[in-house]
Amino acid sequence: MRLQKYFVQILAGVTNAQIAADPRGVLDTTAEHRIPFWICEADYGMDLILLSPYPQVIDFQLETPDGTRITPASGPGGANSQFVLSRYASYYRCALPVLPADAGGSHDGLWYAVLRLGRVVPGLPTYGVLPQTYASYYDPQRAVLPYEFVAHTYSSLVFSAFATQASYEIGAIVHLTVLLREYEVPVQGRAKVWAEIGRPDGATDLVALSEDSRGQHVASYELRVSGVFSLRVRARGETMRGVTFEREQTLTAVAVPGGDRWSPNDPKNTELCELVDCLRGREVLSSDFVGRLRELGIDLPSLLKCRGDSLPPGSGQSGNSSPDSTAPAVDRATQWARI
Secondary structure (H helix, E strand, O other): OHHHHHHHHHHHHHOOOEEEEOOEEEEEOOOEEEEEEEEOOOEEEEEEEEEOOOHHHEEEEEEOOOOOEEOOOOHHHOOOEEEEEOOOEEEEEEEOOOOHHHHHHOOOEEEEEEEEEOOOOOOOOOHHHOOHHHOOOOOOOOOEEEEEEEEEEEEOEEEEEEEEEOOOOOOOEEEEEEEEEEOOEEOOOOEEEEEEEEOOOOOEEEEEEEEOOOOOEEEEEEOOOOEEEEEEEEEEEEOOOOOEEEEEEEEEEEEOOOOOOOOOOOOOOOHHHHHHHHHHHOOOOOHHHHHHHHHOOOOHHHHHHHHHHHOOOOOOOOOOOOOOOOOOHHHHHHHHHHO
16 A cells, blocks of 8 residues: 555656645544545645555545535535545545535635445445455454545645755765745745654654745755655645645655665676575475466566576576576576576
8 A cells, every 4th residue: 555655646746736634544343534634725626535455345425624524426416526436546536615505615624534444335345254365454353444545635835845865875964845835925934844754763753844034944864774764744834814734745765885886887686586596496486376476467487587697607506496507698597487
């Protein structure tokens, strides 16, 4: 689901959408989750996206600022909304205001996404009878289902976050810059901006961004440990009319020993070849495993053939089924393909 979330964030960048909320959670059969997100008068459309292994069994509704409920059946009933359900996601696509008959109560203000287990779609399995083999988190005694929620808005209030670093060594400095514009005018003195930084060691740092004379929010952060840092940059403020808004964007930074010394001429990494050679030689990789990979779209023989010309001179020694390491590179590739 995290990979799906990243693609949804890429979609936001491609379509010039703003991210108003980006939480995650776990539903069980006893809970109703109410996820708040702010919509302001500068927003003219929104996509509310729910990612889950089984969205078919989640009752996904919206609650407007005045308390009216919008359901998947509301669109044909006069709402400016369309509900779409697919295998791994469901979403509402809405124009604002969503209810033309109640324009004042279905536009700017605090909205809620309301989630609970129990939605049943004809022809699809209910959560209580989902096969255990399809979900490692499945618990017959207490059904639980994780989800990721993203609120995209199409708006004249634009939030842009950037992370730049001149070095990739441990101790490098990341410079964070945030631009907030409402109708192309800087949002000065009306917003607080901060970054929630997830470190590779599992800790989280909070960094406040200060506003400079040009209306930009800036901060610097030192990458003290090795690994990938998740930078969740967030803003909360008021529009020109005093309506609350929220925006956020997730960035990444990285620091590794020798991060500035990499060269495209460095020797190719042959660990994959050596690992597969060892596993195959010891008959760990069965024909059933190769078949399962093929069902997932991975042709292992073709993969090994592609890697064949980069096999190290000493590979192929573990097991009688491995290719002859003294053969030319092309011949070794052919032998790997046969294996």
